[in-house]
Amino acid sequence: MLHNTNEKIQLAIVDDHPVVIEGLQRLLNSRDYLDVAGTFTSGNAFLQHLKGNKIDIVLLDISLPDINGMELCKEIKKRSPGTSVLVLSNHSERSIIMQMLQNGASGYLLKNASADELLNCINEALNGQISFSNEIKQIIARPSAHELKEVPQLTRREKEILHLISDGLTTPQIAEKLSLSQLTIETHRRNLLQKFDVNNVAALIKVAVQQGLV
Amino acid sequence: MLHNTNEKIQLAIVDDHPVVIEGLQRLLNSRDYLDVAGTFTSGNAFLQHLKGNKIDIVLLDISLPDINGMELCKEIKKRSPGTSVLVLSNHSERSIIMQMLQNGASGYLLKNASADELLNCINEALNGQISFSNEIKQIIARPSAHELKEVPQLTRREKEILHLISDGLTTPQIAEKLSLSQLTIETHRRNLLQKFDVNNVAALIKVAVQQGLV
DNA sequence: GGAAAAATACCGGGAAACAGGTAAAGCAAA
DNA sequence: TTTGCTTTACCTGTTTCCCGGTATTTTTCC
Numbered sequence: 001m002l003h004n005t006n007e008k009i010q011l012a013i014v015d016d017h018p019v020v021i022e023g024l025q026r027l028l029n030s031r032d033y034l035d036v037a038g039t040f041t042s043g044n045a046f047l048q049h050l051k052g053n054k055i056d057i058v059l060l061d062i063s064l065p066d067i068n069g070m071e072l073c074k075e076i077k078k079r080s081p082g083t084s085v086l087v088l089s090n091h092s093e094r095s096i097i098m099q100m101l102q103n104g105a106s107g108y109l110l111k112n113a114s115a116d117e118l119l120n121c122i123n124e125a126l127n128g129q130i131s132f133s134n135e136i137k138q139i140i141a142r143p144s145a146h147e148l149k150e151v152p153q154l155t156r157r158e159k160e161i162l163h164l165i166s167d168g169l170t171t172p173q174i175a176e177k178l179s180l181s182q183l184t185i186e187t188h189r190r191n192l193l194q195k196f197d198v199n200n201v202a203a204l205i206k207v208a209v210q211q212g213l214v
Numbered sequence: 215m216l217h218n219t220n221e222k223i224q225l226a227i228v229d230d231h232p233v234v235i236e237g238l239q240r241l242l243n244s245r246d247y248l249d250v251a252g253t254f255t256s257g258n259a260f261l262q263h264l265k266g267n268k269i270d271i272v273l274l275d276i277s278l279p280d281i282n283g284m285e286l287c288k289e290i291k292k293r294s295p296g297t298s299v300l301v302l303s304n305h306s307e308r309s310i311i312m313q314m315l316q317n318g319a320s321g322y323l324l325k326n327a328s329a330d331e332l333l334n335c336i337n338e339a340l341n342g343q344i345s346f347s348n349e350i351k352q353i354i355a356r357p358s359a360h361e362l363k364e365v366p367q368l369t370r371r372e373k374e375i376l377h378l379i380s381d382g383l384t385t386p387q388i389a390e391k392l393s394l395s396q397l398t399i400e401t402h403r404r405n406l407l408q409k410f411d412v413n414n415v416a417a418l419i420k421v422a423v424q425q426g427l428v
Numbered sequence: 429g430g431a432a433a434a435a436t437a438c439c440g441g442g443a444a445a446c447a448g449g450t451a452a453a454g455c456a457a458a
Numbered sequence: 459t460t461t462g463c464t465t466t467a468c469c470t471g472t473t474t475c476c477c478g479g480t481a482t483t484t485t486t487c488c
Contacts (some may be wrong), residue, residue, distance in 0.1 A: 070426060071365070078362045084355070098316055099426035104357040130351045137344040141298070143318040148292045151285070155464060168417030170444065182444095184466050190446075200446075200474090201416045203382030209423040212284060212313035369434060384474065398436050404476075414444090414476075 008035035009126060010054060014046045014072075015039075015061040015088070020111070024059065024088075027115050034122075043067035043075075050080050057084040057125055062091055062100070070096075070103055077104035084125040088118075094139050094147070107131035151211040152195040159213070161188045166205050166214040222249035223340060224268060228260045228286075229253075229275040229302070234325070238273060238302075241329055248336075257281035257289075264294050271298040271339055276305055276314070284310075284317055291318035298339040302332075308353050308361070321345035365425040366409035373427070375402045380419050380428040 011034050013021050021039045028034050037055060040046040043064045049055075058076065062069030073085050084106040089096075097108050106125040109118060113133045124131035132140065154162065164174045171189065175182040189201075198204050208214050225248050227235050235253045242248050251269060254260040257278045263269075272290065276283030287299050298320040303310075311322050320339040323332060327347040338345035346354065368376065378388045385403065389396040403415075412418050422428050 074362045074364065077357060078359070078364075081356070095426075098312070101315075101354065102312055102357070102361065102426065104355070104362060106355050128352050128355060129348070130346060130354050132344060134343070138342050140315065140344050141318070141320045141342060142295070143291060143316070145292070147316065148288045148318060150288065150292075157465065165416050166420045168413050168420075170414065172444080180465090181467055183468060186445080187467075188465085190448095193446080199382050200384065202379050202419050205416050205419045206380045206382075206423055206428065209420055212309075212316065214420065371435065386474080394435090395437055397438055400475080401437075402435085407476080 009033055010035055010037040010056045011122070012037055012046060012049070012055045012058040013039045014041075014043065014058060014064065016041050016064050017061075020061075027118070031119070041065070043069070043072040047072070047075060047079065050076065050083070055080065055083050057086060057106075057122060059086050059088045059122075060105075062087065062089045062096070070099055073100055073105050074103045084128075086121060086125050086131075088113075092135075092139060094143065097136060097140060101130070108136045109133040110135055149211070151207070151213060154192075154195070154213070158188060158192055158195075161185065162192060162204075162208055163214055165189070165192075165201060166208060223247055224249055224251040224270045225336070226251055226260060226263070226269045226272040227253045228255075228257065228272060228278065230255050230278050231275075234275075241332070245333070255279070257283070257286040261286070261289060261293065264290065264297070269294065269297050271300060271320075271336060273300050273302045273336075274319075276301065276303045276310070284313055287314055287319050288317045298342075300335060300339050300345075306349075306353060308357065311350060311354060315344070322350045323347040324349055363425075365421070365427060368406075368409070368427070372402060372406055372409075375399065376406060376418075376422055377428055379403070379406075379415060380422060 011028065013024050013036065015021050018041065021041070025036055025039065028036055037053065038046075038049050040049065044066050046058070060069060060073060064072065067075070069087070069089070073087070076083055076085055085104060087100050087105050087108040088111055089108070090111050092110055100108060107121045107130060109121055110133060113135070117133050121131040121133060161174060164177065169177065171182050171185045175185045192204060193199065196204050196207055198207065205214070225242065227238050227250065229235050232255065235255070239250050239253065242250055251267065252260070252263050254263065258280050260272070274283060274287060278286065281289070283301070283303070287301070290297055290299055299318060301314050301319050301322040302325055303322070304325050306324055314322060321335045321344060323335055324347060327349070331347050335345040335347060375388060378391065383391065385396050385399045389399045406418060407413065410418050410421055412421065419428070
């Protein structure tokens with residue numbers, strides 16, 4: 001995990017604002033254990049670079065001109081699982097932070113984080129750690145009322161049918177699989193829609209996935 | 215955040231195994247800044263306790279006899295946002311960890327974590343921090359290939375319609391809202407199903423939510 | 429300016445889903 | 459034993475969705 005002391009950490013920067021890149025370079029070049037191996041203003045350029053070069057950690061903005069930073073993060077982890085992704089962004093929405101984490105980011109800071117905080121997070125991420133700035137930690141630790149909304153209590157059978165619906169099975173298919181009448185499945189569907197107070201399956205599955213039920 | 219030195223941290227333990235509770239109590243009672251204010255073998259019992267008592271941090275198992283630990287976590291944060299929830303579980307699946315985080319947990323350790331690690335996480339969580347054991351950090355930092363699956367590239371209109379579908383609007387409703395023909399919406403729906411390689415809206419919305427598209 | 433992608437719209441048909449209602453059997457808990 | 463919940467199943471009717479295909483216009487990009 002931690003590198004030999006005679007071998008510099010290969011770090012890359014991906015941001016669509018050259019001035020941000022320049023500022024980061026100035027800050028990081030003064031650390032003799034870090035080598036700013038490359039800077040990129042587009043996601044595709046960085047992905048190309050990853051093909052022939054090993055990068056230990058990348059400082060990644062989310063808003064990029066070509067690829068969505070969330071997808072880029074995923075692509076980076078797919079192509080080079082050993083590369084740590086540290087998000088450096090102005091987006092402070094909890095849902096974005098959680099999604100970046102879900103997509104494989106090792107850390108997240110806002111662009112207003114201090115230099116010390118950035119370096120600390122870089123070091124922690126290089127040690128295989130999940131690292132956030134304190135500000136991000138407090139955002140994560142404070143879900144909104146919407147995020148804490150209670151889900152209905154489902155019976156065993158309802159859960160089973162909800163899973164099957166979310167897997168894309170139709171009512172006839174579920175009936176066959178469970179050896180039940182299609183009319184039985186229809187009744188269960190109706191009961192699920194009523195419990196979640198939605199009108200159709202799209203809204204049902206959206207809530208169910210968001211709440212971790214499927 | 216950090217308490218006065220003359221005031222003990224009120225800590226609670228919720229686990230359905232009395233032997234686990236006892237072991238934790240032995241460990242924690244030796245720390246003079248902690249007060250094990252209560253131990254509970256059921257979620258409801260703890261929620262009752264929360265009504266009249268302030269708890270700074272709770273060590274929470276996920277598998278409980280009455281309430282699902284994920285729902286319990288949500289309920290705790292809803293009723294007492296200032297209470298930190300530190301999950302102590304045998305479940306090491308990344309999806310469970312992420313969902314507990316999403317539901318408001320401030321930290322997560324496996325039950326095989328060392329005493330030092332547990333105490334360290336308790337202290338960090340009390341400082342408003344998100345804290346994990348090193349083992350959990352490595353699980354989070356390593357998403358599976360399934361979790362990194364690429365989502366199709368959607369056009370601007372497709373994204374818009376996908377959002378509306380996930381909000382539960384029907385084809386006629388979307389057509390009216392966007393001032394387009396129902397047949398146009400039908401074509402967009404068909405294209406979305408094809409792009410995601412699914413057969414119906416349930417599977418479509420499931421993937422879209424999981425991938426953070428809606 | 430041209431090519432390609434995106435967006436719009438159409439057609440017919442059948443299946444699935446939704447909506448409103450009802451009812452009985454089985455199971456679990458008090 | 460009783461009560462209440464869960465599960466199963468039925469009925470009719472309407473609406474929506476999915477499936478197979480096609481075509482033209484608009485917009486975007488090279």
